[in-house]
Amino acid sequence: MTSNDNKEISSHIEDITKALGDKIGKEVTVDELEKQLQKFLEYGVPIQQAKKTIIRKYGSDTSAGIKRKLLKELKPSESNVNIIGRVITVNPKEIELKGEKKRIFYGMIADESTVLPFTAWRDFNIEKGQVIQVTNAYTKPWQGIPQLNFGEYTKVEPSKEEIPGTQEIKRCKVDELKSGLGSVEIVAKILSVKEKEVDVGGKKKKVYFGIIADETGKAQFTSWHDFNLKEGEVARITGGYVKSWRGIPQLTFDEKCKVEKMSSKEIKEVNIKKYRLWELVEKGGALDVEVEGNVIEIKDGSGVIVRCPQCNRVLFDGKCKIHGSVKGIYDLRAKIVLDDGTGAVNVIINRALTEKILDKNLDELKKLYDESEDKVNDLIRDTLLAKKIKVVGNALRNGFGTTILARKIDKVEIDIKEETKRLLQEVREVSTSYET
Amino acid sequence: MRREIAWRVFADEYNDATLEVKGGGEKEPSYVITPLGAKINRVFIVGVLTDIENISEEGKMLRAHVSDPTGVFTIYSGKYQPDVTKKLSEIDTPAFVAITGKSRAFEPEKGVIYVSVRPENVCEVDEKTRNFHILETCKHTLERIEAMQEALKLSQPNVYDLQKLGYPKELCEGIINAIKHYRNIDLQRYIDLISEALNYLIPLGEELPVIEKTEMIEETPTVNEKIVPDEIENMVLEIIKDLESENGVPWDMIIEKCNEAGINKDLAEEALVSLMDKGIVFEPSLGVIKTT
Numbered sequence: 189m190t191s192n193d194n195k196e197i198s199s200h201i202e203d204i205t206k207a208l209g210d211k212i213g214k215e216v217t218v219d220e221l222e223k224q225l226q227k228f229l230e231y232g233v234p235i236q237q238a239k240k241t242i243i244r245k246y247g248s249d250t251s252a253g254i255k256r257k258l259l260k261e262l263k264p265s266e267s268n269v270n271i272i273g274r275v276i277t278v279n280p281k282e283i284e285l286k287g288e289k290k291r292i293f294y295g296m297i298a299d300e301s302t303v304l305p306f307t308a309w310r311d312f313n314i315e316k317g318q319v320i321q322v323t324n325a326y327t328k329p330w331q332g333i334p335q336l337n338f339g340e341y342t343k344v345e346p347s348k349e350e351i352p353g354t355q356e357i358k359r360c361k362v363d364e365l366k367s368g369l370g371s372v373e374i375v376a377k378i379l380s381v382k383e384k385e386v387d388v389g390g391k392k393k394k395v396y397f398g399i400i401a402d403e404t405g406k407a408q409f410t411s412w413h414d415f416n417l418k419e420g421e422v423a424r425i426t427g428g429y430v431k432s433w434r435g436i437p438q439l440t441f442d443e444k445c446k447v448e449k450m451s452s453k454e455i456k457e458v459n460i461k462k463y464r465l466w467e468l469v470e471k472g473g474a475l476d477v478e479v480e481g482n483v484i485e486i487k488d489g490s491g492v493i494v495r496c497p498q499c500n501r502v503l504f505d506g507k508c509k510i511h512g513s514v515k516g517i518y519d520l521r522a523k524i525v526l527d528d529g530t531g532a533v534n535v536i537i538n539r540a541l542t543e544k545i546l547d548k549n550l551d552e553l554k555k556l557y558d559e560s561e562d563k564v565n566d567l568i569r570d571t572l573l574a575k576k577i578k579v580v581g582n583a584l585r586n587g588f589g590t591t592i593l594a595r596k597i598d599k600v601e602i603d604i605k606e607e608t609k610r611l612l613q614e615v616r617e618v619s620t621s622y623e624t
Numbered sequence: 625m626r627r628e629i630a631w632r633v634f635a636d637e638y639n640d641a642t643l644e645v646k647g648g649g650e651k652e653p654s655y656v657i658t659p660l661g662a663k664i665n666r667v668f669i670v671g672v673l674t675d676i677e678n679i680s681e682e683g684k685m686l687r688a689h690v691s692d693p694t695g696v697f698t699i700y701s702g703k704y705q706p707d708v709t710k711k712l713s714e715i716d717t718p719a720f721v722a723i724t725g726k727s728r729a730f731e732p733e734k735g736v737i738y739v740s741v742r743p744e745n746v747c748e749v750d751e752k753t754r755n756f757h758i759l760e761t762c763k764h765t766l767e768r769i770e771a772m773q774e775a776l777k778l779s780q781p782n783v784y785d786l787q788k789l790g791y792p793k794e795l796c797e798g799i800i801n802a803i804k805h806y807r808n809i810d811l812q813r814y815i816d817l818i819s820e821a822l823n824y825l826i827p828l829g830e831e832l833p834v835i836e837k838t839e840m841i842e843e844t845p846t847v848n849e850k851i852v853p854d855e856i857e858n859m860v861l862e863i864i865k866d867l868e869s870e871n872g873v874p875w876d877m878i879i880e881k882c883n884e885a886g887i888n889k890d891l892a893e894e895a896l897v898s899l900m901d902k903g904i905v906f907e908p909s910l911g912v913i914k915t916t
Binding site for chain 1: 626627628629630631632668670722724744745747749752753755756759760762763764766769770784792793794795812815818819822823825826
């Protein structure tokens with residue numbers, strides 16, 4: 189932070205203290221204000237919105253005395269949570285709780301910091317698009333992010349607040365889609381589209397889903413309305429929001445959003461995005477990515493494995509955890525850790541790819557396996573360990589980090605002489621720039 | 625839980641590290657921070673395995689050295705890594721190896737740090753893989769130098785502003801740690817280091833000088849094995865007695881003193897091992913020697 193920035197911030201703080209008047213010192217100190225403003229700025233909230241939010245937080249009568257939190261600040265296990273946000277979606281769901289049928293509601297809620305899923309355990313008359321003030325909610329961990337829960341002791345009231353950023357349209361490219369964005373506009377090519385019928389609160393509803401792409405990458409989409417999208421078409425989709433499934437961004441939209449068909453020239457090419465591993469790990473997951481790195485570990489569970497014919501689980505000592513002693517089916521896979529010096533991911537390599545890499549088919553490997561289990565694993569180690577490879581596939585996030593399901597694998601080869609010359613030149617440039 | 629990154633770093637930069645950041649809680653990882661801001665809990669190194677020796681009586685603790693164009697990594701592998709220790713002991717030196725391992729720092733006194741590597745995975749590789757790795761390490765080192773230059777341009781270097789320039793978060797954190805700890809980081813020295821490493825790759829297709837070098841290292845101890853005279857052992861023993869406190873004296877400090885006394889590293893280490901074999905000195909903890 190430069191001293192110039194500091195000066196600027198103090199002038200904003202002055203604005204806020206003026207607006208809050210006699211509340212300064214009683215409800216909040218200037219120091220606290222400054223900390224909060226810094227935090228907003230760190231999250232990339234524009235300064236005007238940040239100021240508005242802070243002034244509203246302390247200046248609004250309804251929220252007086254209650255500490256409102258930003259959704260982004262919430263941790264996965266928190267109680268007594270007070271927030272204000274716009275309801276992006278809400279759907280009823282019938283569940284059975286201790287033998288009794290119960291109607292609950294689930295959906296997504298957004299504020300200026302992010303979007304989170306919520307579950308309401310009773311009917312609060314929450315409507316889509318509405319801004320609500322929620323008092324005394326709690327959070328639970330759900331797929332690595334906090335999920336808001338509105339329970340017996342939670343108060344949910346409609347609010348007249350404006351939540352900046354939740355209605356403004358943000359234009360973005362496919363690789364910029366990330367969980368938590370609301371109201372996005374995107375121009376993308378429909379790579380595939382399918383439909384299925386789902387049960388929403390006892391009613392049958394058609395949902396359309398598939399893959400969209402542009403020159404920056406691919407993502408999934410879900411549409412709750414039939415926009416008659418067809419494979420190969422290019423469309424501008426306005427007003428959708430982004431959630432994620434196992435780290436893969438999913439653009440979701442419905443009849444309230446606008447979908448315009450465009451000329452197919454709008455998207456000239458569809459590319460697979462290359463990531464350095466730290467970027468991918470930070471993002472969590474993505475559809476169809478390309479990464480490079482060294483194989484630094486071959487994990488247990490690699491090699492020839494035997495699966496249960498009924499449930500596909502891997503057998504231990506010829507037994508399935510669920511189905512007991514069964515006549516197993518042989519399979520082959522490699523589970524590796526790929527690391528490029530900036531980040532690390534797990535990669536699962538299926539039978540066909542493993543056969544190709546080892547240049548042996550499963551039958552040949554089975555013979556080796558019958559001689560000794562180690563022989564196949566040694567072969568995998570000798571072939572892959574320490575080698576630099578390029579992997580293409582879908583990257584998913586789970587409790588153990590990011591895992592790529594490999595679709596394609598290639599060895600990375602370079603011309604060492606050429607690369608050495610190129611680097612020597614680069615070093616000379618750095619060296620001269622350093623001297624000056 | 626995030627997996628620790630395997631950093632690409634030359635031996636010289638790694639051995640220059642004098643800062644260890646210890647994890648707060650029980651499961652929090654510790655890091656060795658190099659002067660260029662590599663925040664190392666895990667490393668991936670490829671180089672020439674020059675020597676392996678038993679440093680415990682039961683042969684359950686091995687010390688090995690892996691050489692790269694800039695220096696030597698010290699590797700300790702013990703009974704808690706039985707597979708790796710076994711694998712390591714079976715390799716005929718010299719050999720090209722790739723090692724993934726955890727960073728270890730030993731601090732005998734405040735401000736004095738000896739870093740080593742505890743291997744998790746070892747495998748033999750070919751020369752091409754090693755050369756490729758030198759290039760990769762050059763690139764990563766260069767990125768650290770550039771990030772460090774950018775950080776030093778900031779009026780108040782901080783992780784947030786540095787990250788905005790597009791550098792990985794871990795590197796930004798390491799760089800800020802390094803700036804706070806190391807005074808006057810000599811970037812030109814590391815630029816020269818990269819040039820040195822690259823020049824090493826230039827005489828491709830010819831007999832690589834590393835082979836001669838490793839043969840020499842390999843030969844010296846075997847030749848001296850039988851002829852370490854009692855004199856040298858006595859001198860080394862005197863040095864140990866001179867230096868040791870109640871807790872003993874660090875291995876490297878002995879070697880350093882021996883060096884000053886005109887006994888080279890190989891001879892000194894040989895004498896130390898011999899003294900240990902005779903039971904005159906022992907190793908109460910890793911890298912520390914004490915008279916019995």
